[in-house]
Amino acid sequence: MAARASHKTSESSDKVSVICRALRRAIIEQALEPGAKLPEDSLGERFGVSRTIARHALGQLAAEGLVELRRNRIAVVATPSWQEARDAFDIRIQLEGLVVRQLAGKLTKSQIAELNDHVDAEDRTRGGTDAVSIRLATEFHILLAQMTSSPILVRYVSEVAYRCCLTLSLYSRPHSTECAINEHRAIIAALAKGDGAKVMDLMHHHLDSVASRALVAPAPQRGRDLLDILAPYADEATSDRVVKLPKVARR
Amino acid sequence: MAARASHKTSESSDKVSVICRALRRAIIEQALEPGAKLPEDSLGERFGVSRTIARHALGQLAAEGLVELRRNRIAVVATPSWQEARDAFDIRIQLEGLVVRQLAGKLTKSQIAELNDHVDAEDRTRGGTDAVSIRLATEFHILLAQMTSSPILVRYVSEVAYRCCLTLSLYSRPHSTECAINEHRAIIAALAKGDGAKVMDLMHHHLDSVASRALVAPAPQRGRDLLDILAPYADEATSDRVVKLPKVARR
């Protein structure tokens, strides 16, 4: 039936969005870790486009919070602070709460089937790499959001879900995905039953447990941005025991 | 105190974001109405930059949903369909619900003073133009969001609030801002008192009334995109009473 035109807002389908999608996926699958450098040249070369286009793509990703752009500096995959990661998960919990509240009892049979199929796919990758299971788990949440048929909600949930993926490689320890899959199934069941309160509770706890596994330590030892790490010591800068800091070995 | 570096995510402070801010403001004040054309050349000339930069800015605004970008076509200020406008308001109501729930009873005295100052400013513009009062009213909501100190929430609330402004010029009739101001005051009072349920209710009704005044008619006569208008008739395309349509007078 020729879905005319498709999205009219963003993601036109030009080369820019191709690059965006590729990078998003690379990030979500942790092929690109936080802090990874993204020089315009290399991107352009890799995707067969000029720097102009690569640059534009980086701009879009920066707007989504996946990439950090600092003037005259190489773009890098975003490295959220622990605070920012916490924020992302908090907002995510609330947003997805809205999603399931809106969806409870409203799903058609075919939608429920689609969700179950997706979780089956998650199940099948249990032996596979982490990369794929993380991606599928994330896509499950995006799939839910899409069923609200609210484009805005879809966008926000996607964005914040991607950001949360980012933090996984930063602060989390290798985790088992099994419980997540079971929780996904439980959520589908509650949605089908139309138990709004139950499903909100389930989603809340599901994301909460993901968050608590993802954000194990508030003190990221490999955390970057020295300036932030040193902030607590700044007040004592005038003390007599000043540690002589060299230019600061930024890397 | 030199607020070091500022936002590290988007809005670097380069020429691109200057243009973005200018356009956002022009849109919010309805100097640029939905559908207004935004040729890269003109923008570049107007802001003293090259097309490259203007283009980049348009890309950012498109990502925020304020601008529509279609391949090989002049960018235009977004013209949300009634459906999309409804969606924006729905999400906005929910997002701002999250904001006030989080804020109830948690505001400091100085924050409350800041809010009151803002509403005073709104009050003072009662005689002024609509443009300014709409902007101030919107900024009140963004100010609230900022007090959550959740950058993500701030961004989403801002975005969706801007989008709602867009629909004002499309579907709304000239309105009085007085009640809005009173409602703002009531919200502040309830926030100060820490009555979470009450303030969520107030905010909900406040935005609901704004929405119902903004979205008076589901049938935008000046709505563009003829194809959408004609969609309901599409099924009868094979009927014998076919209205002979010319190529479609797109403007």
Place this chain on the structure above:
DNA sequence: GGCGCTCCAATTGCATGCAGTTTGGCGCGC
């Protein structure tokens, strides 16, 4: 008058070029 056609100005899509900034490594003095 309405309809279709052609052609041209306007506009976008994209690559490239140049200037300015940052990075990191090398050598020099201590």
Place this chain on the structure above:
DNA sequence: GCGCGCCAAACTGCATGCAATTGGAGCGCC
């Protein structure tokens, strides 16, 4: 050995140029 400064390579910021596409005016034909 260690720190410091300098320099070249790498990279970004941005403007400009060229090809491709669009849309609309003009014009002939029915």
